[in-house]
Amino acid sequence: MTLMVHRSAPAVVVRDLHARRGKQPVLHGLSLTVPRGLVVGLIGPSGCGKTTLMRSIVGVQVVQSGAVTVLGRAAGTASLRGRVGYVTQDASVYDDLTVRQNLQYFAAVLGASRDDIDRVIDATDLAPNAGQLAGSLSGGQRSRVSLAGALLGSPELLVLDEPTVGLDPVLRVELWALFHRLADSGTSLLVSSHVMDEASRCDRLLLMRQGEVLADDTPDGLLSATGTPDVEAAFLALISAHPSSDPAGREAGDS
């Protein structure tokens, strides 16, 4: 299955990307590839540059230099805006609208249909809350509203910044199952997390630290390459093997 997918052009290609978040240099010549039709995990500690990288891919980040190609076009191109779904780390929804009103507005902006609203409400298990104000929901429910908004219009690429934070374990498993169903139907997903145990649920992993990619492999490939029993141990092994790693240097703040 992977062989066929790899043959088509990648969903995202990043070459030698330099970017600052605010005034702080965060990405220093980062390169990576996100293949199509897979769930790719972007794993790394808080502040390692995951959000800045995702913002660059979506085209809302000012970059200093480098090339970001998304679905064959330069990131941020107008024609990509309906083809890429983006979920920010903090739920970006209107607290003074109901769940359904939030989604109705996003659907109108995207040109998505009324049926599509019901579809994403079901997919994110929000049907019992559809008439509630977003501001009255729990943190996990609000982030699901944010996710539902990104699923509208079935975008070809989903960029999800820590979408499972604060969710109960059952719901987390359900969301990962949803991500894989989307990938099976051809959607490419880039999902960030700082929780290492989520890494095993991804088709491929990009391990990030201090603005650099330490590893780009499948979970099994990573474990056998480092000879470690779990992703956390693999991460530690890679850090100690990495020449430029020093914990005091290049602290990038919470970006």
Place this chain on the structure above:
Amino acid sequence: MNPRRTLATAGRVLTQIRHDPRTIVLLLVVPSLLIGLVAWIFSDTPVFDTVGPAMIALFPFIVMFLVTSITTLRERRTGTLERLLSMPLGKGDFILGYTLAFGLLAVLQSAAAVGYAVWVCGLTITGSIWLLLAVAVADAVLGTALGLLASAFARTEFQVVQFMPALVFPQILLGGIFLPRDQLPDALRAFSDWLPLSHAIDALQAVASDSQDAAYVGGKLLIIGAWIVGAVVLGSITLRRRTP
């Protein structure tokens, strides 16, 4: 830009406000109460008939400026603006959607203020009351447009509230309420000619006393309209899809 997205944005903003009845009541009632207070202060003098029209210009202008600048700033700070700009929403759709929604509120608010000033406070209007309402509405929309623009230059709620005295107070001081504009020092007089609120107050006073023809008031409305268009265009230029 796209009419469907612009209208969807305006509808969304109005739905948000509908969920906040207290804001609606404050928007509609506060200017009228303040005009009533001014009328009461000057109840045994003829002063209200000269400053009353200016009050109609003033309070909706200030209220709409504050409400608009804080609402759009909130949109920037909660991440919803970043989300919208990563979607196929034009910057003009966003700004015009807000202008339409708050413009509609401005019509209601100005109608309440004009009605209260004329029928409750007994403000004498010699000219057309519809022309008076038209100028008042243009004025409230001007407050909306300037509020949109100001929010682009503010990072925090504290900053945006400071823009109120910075951008609005000079216009009030130089607008001819405290001292008729033709008695101002020459430099200030010339400066006040460039401020939109001066023209709004001129127009309202001209309608109230029926001292000028409709062409004069129309000219003043054009100047206010030019300011509104300028602020809306500048506001959408300052919206950036990419931020550092």
